[in-house]
Amino acid sequence: MDIPPLGSRLSYEVEVTADGKTRSRYVRVEGPPVIQTRRAMRASILGFVPIPLFIVIYIVDAVFWHPPYWVLFVYLGTSLLCILIYALDKSAAAQGRWRVSESALLLLGLAGGWPGAIIAQQLLRHKTKKRSFQEAFAGSVIVNILVFVLLTSPILGWLTPTSYGG
Numbered sequence: 001m002d003i004p005p006l007g008s009r010l011s012y013e014v015e016v017t018a019d020g021k022t023r024s025r026y027v028r029v030e031g032p033p034v035i036q037t038r039r040a041m042r043a044s045i046l047g048f049v050p051i052p053l054f055i056v057i058y059i060v061d062a063v064f065w066h067p068p069y070w071v072l073f074v075y076l077g078t079s080l081l082c083i084l085i086y087a088l089d090k091s092a093a094a095q096g097r098w099r100v101s102e103s104a105l106l107l108l109g110l111a112g113g114w115p116g117a118i119i120a121q122q123l124l125r126h127k128t129k130k131r132s133f134q135e136a137f138a139g140s141v142i143v144n145i146l147v148f149v150l151l152t153s154p155i156l157g158w159l160t161p162t163s164y165g166g
Contacts, residue, residue: 004029047122050141051115057145066153079116082108086120087128094124102133110140 004010009031060088061067068072090102105127109117117137121128128134150156 008032047118047128050145051118054115054145059150061152062150065153071148071152075076075112075115078108078111079119080111082113082116084122085118086117090120090126102127102136106133106136106140109137110144112144114141114144 008029010027011030012027014022016022016026026035035149045098082105084101084107089105096154105117114137118141120126127137
């Protein structure tokens with residue numbers, strides 16, 4: 001018996017065995033195998049773009065305004081935590097166990113773990129297809145970066161009046 005190529009479409013009939021279990025029979029390969037296209041691969045590479053972009057923003061911010069070092073450790077720590085939690089959630093999904101809520105994943109990303117979340121999403125291929133989650137996640141990344149810039153640069157000071165004319 002030949003093994004069909006990975007990604008092949010199959011058709012089959014279902015039969016019930018004498019002991020009451022179901023199994024497939026008359027399995028046939030239908031059409032050409034479905035393979036990943038360059039577009040799908042490009043999408044996963046583009047998924048990493050916010051990380052180097054944020055690194056550039058962080059470096060510029062660090063050179064001109066010197067944010068506290070603990071900010072970097074918050075990003076690293078929450079990113080590692082996100083990678084771990086995404087891996088556990090992926091495993092739970094595969095085994096039909098209790099899952100981590102999407103709101104918890106979004107909050108972890110918003111708290112600074114979004115670089116780790118991006119790495120986990122792309123490497124584990126987890127939470128990448130649900131459009132509503134990806135839209136909310138992208139929004140949380142943008143909010144996090146804006147808050148980072150506002151809190152670690154003088155922009156917030158420029159936006160608030162410091163003296164009153166009289």
